[in-house]
Amino acid sequence: MKWGTATALLGIASSLALGPTTPAEAGPPATSWTADLRHGEASGVVLHGGVARIDPRTAFVAVAEEAPADATAQPTGLLTFPARRLDAATDRVAVTVTGQVPAGATATVDVRGRRGTGGWTEWIPAAPAPDGPAVTLPTASAEVQARLVLSGDPGAGPTVREVALAARPAPPGRAESDGRTLAASYRVFATREGLVGGTTANGHVIRARDHFVALPSRRALAPRGSSDYSVKVCAPTGRCAFAPVWDVGPWNTRDDYWNPGHQRQQWGDLPQGVPQAQAAHDRGYNGGKDQYNRKVANPAGIDLADGLFWDALGLKNNAWVQVEYLWTGKESLARVQAGTDVLAAPDAAAEVVGFAAGRASVPVQCVQDRWLRIGRNEYVEAAAVRSPPQVAACSPPNAP
Numbered sequence: 040m041k042w043g044t045a046t047a048l049l050g051i052a053s054s055l056a057l058g059p060t061t062p063a064e065a066g067p068p069a070t071s072w073t074a075d076l077r078h079g080e081a082s083g084v085v086l087h088g089g090v091a092r093i094d095p096r097t098a099f100v101a102v103a104e105e106a107p108a109d110a111t112a113q114p115t116g117l118l119t120f121p122a123r124r125l126d127a128a129t130d131r132v133a134v135t136v137t138g139q140v141p142a143g144a145t146a147t148v149d150v151r152g153r154r155g156t157g158g159w160t161e162w163i164p165a166a167p168a169p170d171g172p173a174v175t176l177p178t179a180s181a182e183v184q185a186r187l188v189l190s191g192d193p194g195a196g197p198t199v200r201e202v203a204l205a206a207r208p209a210p211p212g213r214a215e216s217d218g219r220t221l222a223a224s225y226r227v228f229a230t231r232e233g234l235v236g237g238t239t240a241n242g243h244v245i246r247a248r249d250h251f252v253a254l255p256s257r258r259a260l261a262p263r264g265s266s267d268y269s270v271k272v273c274a275p276t277g278r279c280a281f282a283p284v285w286d287v288g289p290w291n292t293r294d295d296y297w298n299p300g301h302q303r304q305q306w307g308d309l310p311q312g313v314p315q316a317q318a319a320h321d322r323g324y325n326g327g328k329d330q331y332n333r334k335v336a337n338p339a340g341i342d343l344a345d346g347l348f349w350d351a352l353g354l355k356n357n358a359w360v361q362v363e364y365l366w367t368g369k370e371s372l373a374r375v376q377a378g379t380d381v382l383a384a385p386d387a388a389a390e391v392v393g394f395a396a397g398r399a400s401v402p403v404q405c406v407q408d409r410w411l412r413i414g415r416n417e418y419v420e421a422a423a424v425r426s427p428p429q430v431a432a433c434s435p436p437n438a439p
Contacts, residue, residue, distance in 0.1 A: 067127070069205040074120040074185060076202070080262060082242030083116030084189060090138070090200050091118055095193035099240050099287075113144075114193055117241070119186040119262050120202075122153075128179040129206035134165040134172045136187075138199035144191025146199050147172065149257070152180025158366050158400075159267050161258040161295070162186065164304070177302075179209035188257075222368030222402075223297045225312035227340030229272070229360045230289055231348045239286035248346035250378060250396035253286030255314060255340065256295035256304060259366065260287055266374040269400035271363040271414070272343065272352065279381065279393035279417070280351035281365075281401050282344070289339040290316040290329040296340060297364045305330065314340030351394035370402035371428040373411075379423040385410035385433075395419055405433035 076091050083098035084091050098114035134148045149162040160180070165172035176183075185204055189197050232253060237245050239253070241263045252270055254260075261267040266283050273279040293305040296314045300307040306315045309324070317338035318324035329335050341362055348354050365372060381393035385407045395401050401413040401424065410418045412433050421427055 067208040069133070069207045070125055070127070070129070071203065071205040072123065074187075074202040074204065076118065076187075076199075079118035079120045079187065080242070081116070081118050082238075082240070082263065083114065084118045084187070090198050091187060091189065092196070092198045093189050093191065093193040097238060097242070098193060099238070113190050115188065115190040117186055117188055120184065122182055122184040124182050125180075125206055127208040128181040129183065130176045130179045130209040131207045132174045132176070132183060132185070133168075133170070133205040133207070134174065134185075135201075135203040135205075136172075136199055137201040137203070138197060140197040141191065141195050144195065144197040145189070146197040147188050148174075148185050148202060148204075149188060150174040150176070150183055150185045150204075152176040152178065152184075153182035154178055154180070156369055156371070158372060159184070161268075161298075161366070162260065163258070164188070220369055222363050222365050222370070223312070224361060224363040225297060225340075226359055226361050227296075227312075227314055228317060228338045228357065229274075229341045229343050229348075229354075229362075230337060230339040230357045231354075232286065232288075232342040232344050235345070240288075241285050243285045245344065248350060249344040250280075250282050250346045250351065250394075250399075251285040251344045252282050252347065253288045253342035254284050254295075255288055255291040255316070256293060257287055258295045258304065259284050259364070261285060264398060266372075266398050266400040267366070269365050269372070270341070271365060272341070272347070273361040273363075273393075274352040274354055275358055275360075276353040277392070278352050279414070280347050281375070281381075281393075281395040281399040281413070282347050282351075283396065283399050286342065289342045290314075290333075290335060293330060297367065314338065316340065347394075347396065351396070365400055365402060368402065370404065371430060372400040373403050373427045374425045375399050375401055375419070375423055376425045377423065379419050381413070382418050383416050385412070385418045389418070392417060395423070403428050403430050405430050407433040 085094035093116045098116045132150045140146045148165050151159045151162045163174045235247050259268040268284040294315045299311050316335050319327050319335040320338040375395045377397045380391045382389040383392045404412045409421050
């Protein structure tokens with residue numbers, strides 16, 4: 040199964056500049072800049088004559104094998120710009136999009152900020168404000184990144200000529216930390232993605248026995264090849280796997296169910312940790328349909344690539360799994376360079392209890408000789424991890 044990134048984005052009226060270039064509030068001046076469309080990482084977007092538009096060959100459409108695609112599931116493309124370091128931390132970024140946006144199409148911008156722990160906040164779509172579209176970050180950040188999101192009929196538009204941003208300095212005393220502690224963890228239904236040779240929402244071409252996951256919200260979609268958003272998935276087989284989030288789905292594309300209701304992009308009346316598809320399938324929520332008005336055929340809240348499903352977790356059928364959304368916690372995360380086994384003890388002869396995919400993030404708790412502990416009775420070789428963080432030595436096994 041696969042569900043692409045087509046999303047009902049922030050509706051923006053057609054033509055020309057959309058939103059102010061600087062916030063209207065009094066205070067220190069904002070830092071303003073114009074994103075260079077030529078230097079963005081494109082996924083489903085093509086640049087012609089300095090104008091960004093949806094690429095009909097590579098754009099993503101929300102589809103599901105269990106139900107016919109609805110007409111509202113439009114092609115969507117992303118153009119991710121390089122991160123920008125600011126002179127002063129910001130908690131609000133105003134957005135100006137200049138171009139042509141016909142009726143039924145959308146062009147908006149997502150922004151994220153670097154957290155005090157070194158990781159990123161989730162991507163936050165620009166929202167309407169009295170002075171124009173803007174993003175309010177959950178924490179003050181001295182480094183931000185933006186991406187353009189286009190959705191609509193590729194033949195009709197939208198087309199974008201310019202993306203301008205203005206970062207307002209955060210109020211004095213606003214910390215570069217959001218106070219998070221343990222990573223969110225929920226039991227959800229997992230399905231196998233398949234679709235070898237297809238393209239994920241971030242532009243990754245799916246390989247045989249691949250290792251990544253899809254979540255039903257673009258807010259936690261990692262840029263192609265990155266480990267910015269990763270999960271730990273534990274299956275009924277007793278095995279656990281760490282993998283990056285490289286696709287969007289299943290079923291929905293605005294369902295960040297791991298967030299509390301007041302933060303959730305859609306379906307905020309559902310309990311935290313309950314995917315909309317689960318509520319629709321199990322108790323008829325929303326008439327038993329997803330955001331595209333399709334009948335939900337299973338309660339899936341995560342999609343697993345084939346290698347993760349079959350090899351890393353040893354699954355034979357779709358199953359309920361425990362998922363830890365690693366970027367939501369405060370533990371130091373480090374990137375795995377190449378896929379490696381997870382062992383039950385800091386010993387090459389120890390039992391294999393899981394797998395860490397290449398380019399996944401793992402939480403580094405402590406170090407023991409040449410081993411890193413990444414969970415209870417879970418170890419990987421330090422050599423497998425790129426730039427492991429400075430952490431304390433692990434306590435002896437029988438220490439109190």
